[in-house]
Amino acid sequence: MAETPNPATTSFPAPTISLPLGMEILRTYSGALICLEIVFGGLVWMLVASTNVSVPLLQGWVMFVSVTMFICSSIYLALFLLGLADKINTDWNFMDMSYHFTALLFYFGAFLLEATVSSAGIYANSTCIRRPRGNIITFLDYREYNINVAAAIFSFIVTLCYGCSMFMGFRRWRK
Secondary structure: OOOOOOHHHHOOOOOEOOOOOHHHHHHOHHHHHHHHHHHHHHHHHHHHHOOOOOOHHHHHHHHHHHHHHHHHHHHHHHHHHOOHHHOOOOEHHHHHHHHHHHHHHHHHHHHHHHHHHHHHEEEOOOOOOOOOOOOOOEEEOHHHHHHHHHHHHHHHHHHHHHHHHHHHHHHHHHO
């Protein structure tokens, strides 16, 4: 007498994916936004790395976020480009929304910190500068100031990209 196998142990639900796999993902708005997140996030990384770090605590977080999200977004895009997302059994719509929400929070904080560094910077070309006690003042030359402003602008653009991706992921997840 042959035993019938338990159907719960022999079958698994298919992963929930609304995004296409392979090169087709690049033809969607979500795929294009992920590419923009990678490009502009790498640009933020390069801009902050190319200047002298005037406030290490603030710009260290910006570097951490830009490098981490650059790597995570590249891996995330590679999962869809290589078709590996179909082999991982999870709700990809929820993962997409939660990943982009986390990245949005991180990048929004990085944008605020980079904007703070840019706005608090003082163009220092004089020899006598009084420093108020208890306040943090950064002294930047003109080139470093412009680089920090550009990094703040691009970090805002990346924040918008992650926000749009999160919104589209939320819409896919709710369907």
